[in-house]
Amino acid sequence: MEIEKAIGRLKINNKSLKSLLSEDKSDKDLLEKIEANNLAIAALEKQVGKKVIKESWSPAKCPTCGTYLSENMGDGYYKDFEYLGRCPNDECAQKLDWSDEQ
Ligand SMILES: [Zn+2]
Structure with missing residues (x-):
């Protein structure tokens, strides 16, 4: 998979995670998933x-x-x-x- 495509995929993941979060803002597991995605996105963007x-x-x-x-x-x-x-x-x-x- 190309890096740009992977970044796009991670951003889509985060969108759906964030929409789940709007129902329960204290969901730690969700918050950590979003944070992990954000870190991965930032790291991959540096490779492009x-x-x-x-x-x-x-x-x-x-x-x-x-x-x-x-x-x-x-x-x-x-x-x-x-x-x-x-x-x-x-x-x-x-x-x-x-x-x-x-
Ligand atoms: Zn710099």
Whole structure:
């Protein structure tokens, strides 16, 4: 199964779990299932390339944690670290997509 498909599947699971939860908000088992799904979704999303945040006259940023991915060259110029395949923040390690197309 492709990762994107697995993420979609987990999100659908969470929707049905949340609709069950609306009947009994104190159901611990349900809450834990939802939390586990959320963790899995977040972990899988890091395996899929996410577009780097690029704005003129600003450093490029990790879309997940906001770590700067550019070197300040002075005078408002930034050199992007386009060789980075992943966010250098170890706790994040988001897979990065440097392409410009939408
Ligand atoms: Zn990051």
